[in-house]
Amino acid sequence: xxxxxxxxxxxxxxHLFKRVAPDMRASLGDKGKGPVALILLGSVxxxxxxxxxAEGAVFYGRSPALVGINNLLxxxxxYMFAVSxxxxxxxxxxxxxxxxxxxxxxxxxxxxxxxVPSFILFGGILAWAVVEVILINRQTAWVKPDPAxxxxxxxxxxxxxxxxxxxxxxxxxxxxxPYG
Numbered sequence: 001x002x003x004x005x006x007x008x009x010x011x012x013x014x015h016l017f018k019r020v021a022p023d024m025r026a027s028l029g030d031k032g033k034g035p036v037a038l039i040l041l042g043s044v045x046x047x048x049x050x051x052x053x054a055e056g057a058v059f060y061g062r063s064p065a066l067v068g069i070n071n072l073l074x075x076x077x078x079y080m081f082a083v084s085x086x087x088x089x090x091x092x093x094x095x096x097x098x099x100x101x102x103x104x105x106x107x108x109x110x111x112x113x114x115x116v117p118s119f120i121l122f123g124g125i126l127a128w129a130v131v132e133v134i135l136i137n138r139q140t141a142w143v144k145p146d147p148a149x150x151x152x153x154x155x156x157x158x159x160x161x162x163x164x165x166x167x168x169x170x171x172x173x174x175x176x177x178p179y180g
Contacts (some may be wrong), residue, residue: 004050005050006050008179012127015040016128020141051118057115070108071179073111077105078164083097083101085153088146088156095137099133102125106126110122137151
């Protein structure tokens with residue numbers, strides 16, 4: 001369990017570094033991107049190893065209704081990443097589409113995983129995303145992006161479906177059933 005906790009803390013710390021110590025992060029310049037990226041990669045590895053090996057109390061299990069809600073939330077979470085990357089029309093209404101996608105991802109997984117390791121992993125990432133949004137909103141004004149061309153909307157939907165299908169295959173490959 002310690003690897004999982006350490007991974008979540010490293011992930012959160014590396015991402016929050018820019019927000020809680022902006023001058024220190026700025027002093028590193030572009031040279032700081034490499035070490036931060038390595039820390040993030042290490043945190044993902046620690047979270048994967050830690051989650052796969054962690055044991056803990058189970059408070060609730062999967063139900064067909066929750067799995068269905070999970071899948072819908074996951075589809076929306078993937079779409080939020082597309083919105084962020086392609087600056088679709090929805091990006092004019094949601095300030096943080098990528099962090100919104102992370103929060104949807106975390107909530108979706110908490111719905112179907114009622115064990116302590118899941119609370120640490122998905123709850124920890126959810127907490128980080130909430131704190132990140134709060135800090136960004138306090139530090140910077142929102143400049144709405146210009147409207148994207150319609151082709152970006154179509155690409156976002158097609159990309160979302162393709163990535164979602166890929167995520168289903170990855171989950172199946174890891175031994176998790178993404179269906180109810």
